[in-house]
Amino acid sequence: MDRGTDQAHQTITATKQQIEEKAEVVINAGYKIKKIGDVYNTTSGGTPLSSKKEYYENGTIPWINSGEVSKKEINFADNFITELGLNNSNAKLFPSGTVLLAMYGATAGKVALLNIKASTNQALCALLPTDEMVPKFLVLVLEAMYQDLLNMRTGIARDNLSQEKIKNIKIPIPPLDIQQRLAAEVEQLEAKITEAQAMIDKAAEHKNAILTKYL
Secondary structure, three states: OHHHHHHHHHHHHHHHHHHHHHHHHHHOOOOOEEEHHHHOOEEEOOOOOOOOHHHOOOOOEEEEOHHHHHHOEEOOOOEEEOHHHHHOOOOOOEOOOOEEEEOOHHHOOOEEEEOOOEEEOOOEEEEOOOOOOOHHHHHHHHHHOHHHHHHOOEOOOOOEOOHHHHHOOEEEOOOHHHHHHHHHHHHHHHHHHHHHHHHHHHHHHHHHHHHHHHO
8 A cells, every 4th residue: 555655646746757857848938928917918906805705605607715726726616705795805717727826925936727707805816818818828937937926026024025026927838739738638647646646545544444444
């Protein structure tokens, strides 16, 4: 069991390294460079008043907060708001394929791909889908720039990004077929990571079950 989980951990580490290397090859290949603001329309969300129950109770509109960018790909929501909450706040409904970049606090600089139609809070910058970029490729670019994004933060606690700073970030724009090829390769590698993580989780559950039974 331990040998199996050790191999799974090694697989995850090695596969993550493969993803980084593949992304770096394309990112550093000398393709044309543009500012994000010249390629993407950007905006942010909002938070309906928490004191208004009618903005949340029985809500059906997915509402994403900045902590959820740790998922890297957002396929479901933990929180929901109502149509009333959406219409009476700065929250907006973003399409699937939107790239979310956290601007504030501990998650600043973290990025995730939105795979569902959803609203977000104001701490997330939404980069709306464009025909010029494959969303997954932009995620890979921004992940590779994470340390640079951290260095761009300003504010009293130096932990904030702004939409203006984000719009001025320069990114490579390879031909779409190259973006698509890299995105497909990365998705295959990420499937290996998911499989290995499932093995680790299953082993942990099995171990806990044994401990519960005999202790």
